[in-house]
Amino acid sequence: MNDSPFSLAAPGVQQLKPYEPGKPVSELQRELGLQEIIKLASNENPFGSSPKAQQAAMDALQNLAEYPDGNGFALKQALAKKHHVDSAQITLGNGSNDILELVGRAFLTPEHAAVFSAHAFAVYPLVTQAIGAEMRIAPACAADSVTPFGHDLTAMQALIDARARVVFVANPNNPTGTWLRADDLYAFLKNVPDQTIVVLDEAYFEYVEEDDYPDGRRWLTEFPNLIVTRTFSKAHGLAALRVGYSLSSPEIADLLNRVRQPFNVNSVAQAAALAALDDEAHIATSRELNRQGLQQLTAACKTMGLQIIPSVANFLTIDVARPAEPVFQALLREGVIVRPIANYGLPSWLRVTVGSEQQNTQFLQALQKVLHA
Numbered sequence: 001m002n003d004s005p006f007s008l009a010a011p012g013v014q015q016l017k018p019y020e021p022g023k024p025v026s027e028l029q030r031e032l033g034l035q036e037i038i039k040l041a042s043n044e045n046p047f048g049s050s051p052k053a054q055q056a057a058m059d060a061l062q063n064l065a066e067y068p069d070g071n072g073f074a075l076k077q078a079l080a081k082k083h084h085v086d087s088a089q090i091t092l093g094n095g096s097n098d099i100l101e102l103v104g105r106a107f108l109t110p111e112h113a114a115v116f117s118a119h120a121f122a123v124y125p126l127v128t129q130a131i132g133a134e135m136r137i138a139p140a141c142a143a144d145s146v147t148p149f150g151h152d153l154t155a156m157q158a159l160i161d162a163r164a165r166v167v168f169v170a171n172p173n174n175p176t177g178t179w180l181r182a183d184d185l186y187a188f189l190k191n192v193p194d195q196t197i198v199v200l201d202e203a204y205f206e207y208v209e210e211d212d213y214p215d216g217r218r219w220l221t222e223f224p225n226l227i228v229t230r231t232f233s234k235a236h237g238l239a240a241l242r243v244g245y246s247l248s249s250p251e252i253a254d255l256l257n258r259v260r261q262p263f264n265v266n267s268v269a270q271a272a273a274l275a276a277l278d279d280e281a282h283i284a285t286s287r288e289l290n291r292q293g294l295q296q297l298t299a300a301c302k303t304m305g306l307q308i309i310p311s312v313a314n315f316l317t318i319d320v321a322r323p324a325e326p327v328f329q330a331l332l333r334e335g336v337i338v339r340p341i342a343n344y345g346l347p348s349w350l351r352v353t354v355g356s357e358q359q360n361t362q363f364l365q366a367l368q369k370v371l372h373a
Ligand SMILES: *Cc1c(COP(=O)(O)O)cnc(C)c1O
Pocket: 043, 094, 095, 096, 097, 098, 121, 170, 172, 173, 174, 201, 203, 230, 231, 232, 233, 239, 242, 243, 244
């Protein structure tokens, strides 16, 4: 049958492999009948969201019959104030994933290419392929470099030409946790031609403490082709509600808004995000506990003789020095969900989200047991 629905799909869609989310706790409970399960697989905040955000979400539940504010006026005002930009420079998304999709829709065509690194965030190839644009994947930094498997900006630069309409840069990157220094990233931006849009994905921005980690916001005026994306899903602990946004030139924001669904961010999400922005203390605590958790996990891996990729985000990527899939499966049976990342081209590595001290301990004990079984 040559008229199967599959053969009718757009060529890019036929080649897509759907995004693989972290395994939900409820699914593992059903499968194994286990009650005590910890999920360290999706880089969620183990300390949850701000109580202020929860209260705001509850209050917003009073108004479910009404459409949300399609322009997100209040949230954009608050973001504009916080980031010292104009409201017209902000685009709200149903998670920052949504923004990445909007960029693809607005700027990519089958005649154009998107450039990104090997081992970069899985959504970049998805967005590119869905549109049938060409994927140009730059080789990553060497395994023995200071940023193992991280973005190699020189290699990325080499793939940019007149056809390359979008370049995706994650800082820090997921699943490697590696990051780019201000000087290097600035030099890269200087070299990118004006006709190439740079998406600087800062999903883990709030967690990074390095002195020379750049805040992409500062370059918006100098580079009208720059789009900085942020999210409420990670440090703000609002992954369930799906809110992200971009900062860009007003011209780019206008284009992204043309392809956006009119009510892409619901009113509960808008209210919670607005309240979360006010709770700096919750972010500060989350960052502090994350730093301690990273130290705990890193030290334990060292003791166990396991290689890690030095991370500045809220996850750590660990080389289990054997196929990671069976290790992942064995950890599931211990009630611990982590993320195998063979689909990112790292088949002997597991990515673990930094949890609470107790969750980290539970993970480390399970890992120890599984590796020595
Ligand atoms: C988690 C993540 C995102 C976005 O998640 P949303 O929940 O859609 O905001 C974006 N980029 C990277 C690199 C991520 O890890």
